[in-house]
Amino acid sequence: MTDAKPTPAPETTPPAELVFDAVRIERQGVPLIALDARVAQGEVLTLMGPSGIGKSTLLAYAAGFLDPAFSARGRVLVGGQDITGLPAHRRHVGLLFQDPLLFPHLSVGDNLAFALPEAIRGRSARRDAVHQALCEVELGGYGARDPATLSGGQKARIALMRVLVSEPRALLLDEPFSKLDTGLKAQMRDLVFGKARRRGLPVLLVTHDRDDAAAAGGPIVDLSPGK
Amino acid sequence: MLKLAPLATLALMLGPVIAGLAGTVLPAFGYMPALGGDSLSLAPFHDLLSRPGLATSLALSLGTGLAASFGAFTIAILFTAAFEGGRFFRAMRALLSPLLAVPHAAAAFGLAFLIAPSGWAMRLLSPWATGATRPPDLLIIGDPYGLSMTLGLMAKEVPFLLLMVLAALPQTDSLRARHVATGLGYARISGWLGAVLPRLYPQIRLPVFAVIAYATSVVDVAIILGPTTPAPLAVRLVGWMRDPDLAMRFTASAGALVQLGLSAFAIGLWVAGERLVAVIGRARLRSGRRQAGDRVSATSSALAMGGLTAALLAGLVAIALWSFAERWRFPDALPGTLTLASWQAHLGHLGAASAVTLAIAVPVTLTALVLALACLEGETRKGIALRHRTLPLLYVPLIVPQIAFLFGFQILLLTLGIADTLLAVGLAHLVFVLPYVFLALSDPWRAIDPRYGHVASALGASPNRIFWRVRLPLALRAAATAAALGLAVSVAQYLPTLLIGGGRHATITTEAVALSAGGNRRLIALYAMTQMILPFLAFTLAALAPAVAFRQRQALRASA
Ligand SMILES: Nc1ncnc2c1ncn2[C@@H]1O[C@H](COP(=O)(O)OP(=O)(O)OP(=O)(O)O)[C@@H](O)[C@H]1O
Ligand SMILES: [Mg+2]
Numbered sequence: 093m094t095d096a097k098p099t100p101a102p103e104t105t106p107p108a109e110l111v112f113d114a115v116r117i118e119r120q121g122v123p124l125i126a127l128d129a130r131v132a133q134g135e136v137l138t139l140m141g142p143s144g145i146g147k148s149t150l151l152a153y154a155a156g157f158l159d160p161a162f163s164a165r166g167r168v169l170v171g172g173q174d175i176t177g178l179p180a181h182r183r184h185v186g187l188l189f190q191d192p193l194l195f196p197h198l199s200v201g202d203n204l205a206f207a208l209p210e211a212i213r214g215r216s217a218r219r220d221a222v223h224q225a226l227c228e229v230e231l232g233g234y235g236a237r238d239p240a241t242l243s244g245g246q247k248a249r250i251a252l253m254r255v256l257v258s259e260p261r262a263l264l265l266d267e268p269f270s271k272l273d274t275g276l277k278a279q280m281r282d283l284v285f286g287k288a289r290r291r292g293l294p295v296l297l298v299t300h301d302r303d304d305a306a307a308a309g310g311p312i313v314d315l316s317p318g319k
Numbered sequence: 320m321l322k323l324a325p326l327a328t329l330a331l332m333l334g335p336v337i338a339g340l341a342g343t344v345l346p347a348f349g350y351m352p353a354l355g356g357d358s359l360s361l362a363p364f365h366d367l368l369s370r371p372g373l374a375t376s377l378a379l380s381l382g383t384g385l386a387a388s389f390g391a392f393t394i395a396i397l398f399t400a401a402f403e404g405g406r407f408f409r410a411m412r413a414l415l416s417p418l419l420a421v422p423h424a425a426a427a428f429g430l431a432f433l434i435a436p437s438g439w440a441m442r443l444l445s446p447w448a449t450g451a452t453r454p455p456d457l458l459i460i461g462d463p464y465g466l467s468m469t470l471g472l473m474a475k476e477v478p479f480l481l482l483m484v485l486a487a488l489p490q491t492d493s494l495r496a497r498h499v500a501t502g503l504g505y506a507r508i509s510g511w512l513g514a515v516l517p518r519l520y521p522q523i524r525l526p527v528f529a530v531i532a533y534a535t536s537v538v539d540v541a542i543i544l545g546p547t548t549p550a551p552l553a554v555r556l557v558g559w560m561r562d563p564d565l566a567m568r569f570t571a572s573a574g575a576l577v578q579l580g581l582s583a584f585a586i587g588l589w590v591a592g593e594r595l596v597a598v599i600g601r602a603r604l605r606s607g608r609r610q611a612g613d614r615v616s617a618t619s620s621a622l623a624m625g626g627l628t629a630a631l632l633a634g635l636v637a638i639a640l641w642s643f644a645e646r647w648r649f650p651d652a653l654p655g656t657l658t659l660a661s662w663q664a665h666l667g668h669l670g671a672a673s674a675v676t677l678a679i680a681v682p683v684t685l686t687a688l689v690l691a692l693a694c695l696e697g698e699t700r701k702g703i704a705l706r707h708r709t710l711p712l713l714y715v716p717l718i719v720p721q722i723a724f725l726f727g728f729q730i731l732l733l734t735l736g737i738a739d740t741l742l743a744v745g746l747a748h749l750v751f752v753l754p755y756v757f758l759a760l761s762d763p764w765r766a767i768d769p770r771y772g773h774v775a776s777a778l779g780a781s782p783n784r785i786f787w788r789v790r791l792p793l794a795l796r797a798a799a800t801a802a803a804l805g806l807a808v809s810v811a812q813y814l815p816t817l818l819i820g821g822g823r824h825a826t827i828t829t830e831a832v833a834l835s836a837g838g839n840r841r842l843i844a845l846y847a848m849t850q851m852i853l854p855f856l857a858f859t860l861a862a863l864a865p866a867v868a869f870r871q872r873q874a875l876r877a878s879a
Contacts, residue, residue, distance in 0.1 A: 155776075160702050179782075181782070187777040193770055196793070196874035197792040197872055199871070206778065206780070209779065240873035258779050
């Protein structure tokens, strides 16, 4: 099972099953969080648990930027390939946080262009890809806009499309809906889960909101002590 | 490359200080084979002690330095306590950057132009109030107690300390702490001193030490405003170091060590004072007294702050007026006619000196900026902030008196064969520019939300791409400001340029200070103006850079 040298990830790779294989994270020798889980393509696994238990830390480990204050064991696999040895930017796991984190110095369109894989070559091809992505979330004319001038819901949609155009193999979501108001929340849930399912992306969702879990419709892992 | 940056930075910043101190200690004990000193002895100290007026020089350095530091500290603290958040405070805050950009020498000249017997203040008051039709025969500039010098140092240190206070305040939760104190019935200043100062002070302690070390060993301001018979120790040391009689180097080295001890002693006194204040303060907190002289403290700090700032600004206006004055007879309040004639006549010299100044300042600033960015980026990539380990190191070059190690550093440069070159001067400037650039850049850099980098890397961007396309643009404003500050620091350097350059590289600042003995106001004004214009231009460019680069980006355009 263990592959001594990590195989270099090909430039574009399709979505594939996400597996947490005996992942254990400790802080100064004290166990913090552990997860064994399998997320199939198009499935959403919801991770719940009290604040401070290490959910964000777990996502950081999978994405490749665990703070040196922590140490971790176990493997994270995408499509059977161990990604824990890869540098963060070669892992192809998309991230969404509760803040959209659009780069404030880039236009909306350039935020998307930044995320577009290099494999899409040529100025017009890239421009078309950006335009298409914008249209997909009904923001067709917004390419030249300053992200600071968008509404909260528009920012969230752009942040989603920015992750998707980067062609991730799996998605990690850290309370992505928690800052949206109720109406918007329902909309964004449908949008995110719908797009992830259509693309066949495995999704790991961290949330405190039971409704998120219900909308996701997938299995729930509750990390509360005693469960 | 990134891995080497912290090491290179430390070497360039601390190497000269350490090597310089070693190079000072040996000759101080008579060892300098090049000058025939090949055995250790105490002769240099004996010679030093036999210098006439040495005790007075020491007392002047200690007294003026401590008085100026204490005054500046008290004013900055009480002013913040009394007015934080108010309109007066915001106005001062807006004035801070321009005031900080003014080199010490220019500020000292401004004050001299203002308060001298024939200065602007006397002209404005004469003859209607004073009855004087000729300058009164008073010794104001260079008074034997160093009062003008103390005033000049204080005026320039208040903005610096206020800036440090402003930088530290957000981490103290000051407004809420004060609201709690007010809710408990404490008057404004008493509440602030009890609830905020104990949390604030540890963060401004090193800058305070730097102020004390600077004020007790300053040379340029002392040459311009300080007493001459005798002068404070540091000024006399420079004279001995540049004495044609090379044997004086031994005395000078011994003196440099004494200067080091004197500045350390001053800081030691301050630390003792800290202890005392802590004990008294704690007792007062327990006593629950809710007010003590709040009114008086507020009023006097406002007066002092307002007065010093006004004096500084008026001095700068006086410099500007003199540089354009065709003739300005006493006691006329203003020059009769303004003209560009002096500027035109000296344009060549000013241009040449500016060119030398920039030839040093620009490469030094860029080097410092690149090193600082490399260190910070390396730290971000590793995910650890080195802050607590490195912060005190950044203050080493600012706390060790310049004169204590520059002379020894010069000896090292001689053995390397690069003494007196522009490169050597640049290396010396770098020692002082690096800490400021680093201090100015590191907080904004570390404040960048790390999740931007995480998101970018999850999108597939390589670390280099993230640096150039994400982090650097996000830090552009801070980087530009840090560069401007670095340039201002380099432009203002007097002692390193003079000693390490062997007097061969005439910058605006060395020229200006050299002119002070001659007393040609018009000429001094030209140089002092140029001294201010260079950093001013740098700060203007720094303010424009993000405004232009991000003219369509709301979030980055608003001034931070
Ligand atoms: N850099 C760090 N150094 C040390 N401890 C940290 C660091 N970052 C987070 N922690 C601690 O690790 C624990 C886990 O943090 P984490 O952010 O993963 O929790 P979480 O489960 O995501 O909580 P929440 O639901 O509130 O987001 C917390 O106790 C936190 O205080
Ligand atoms: Mg979290």
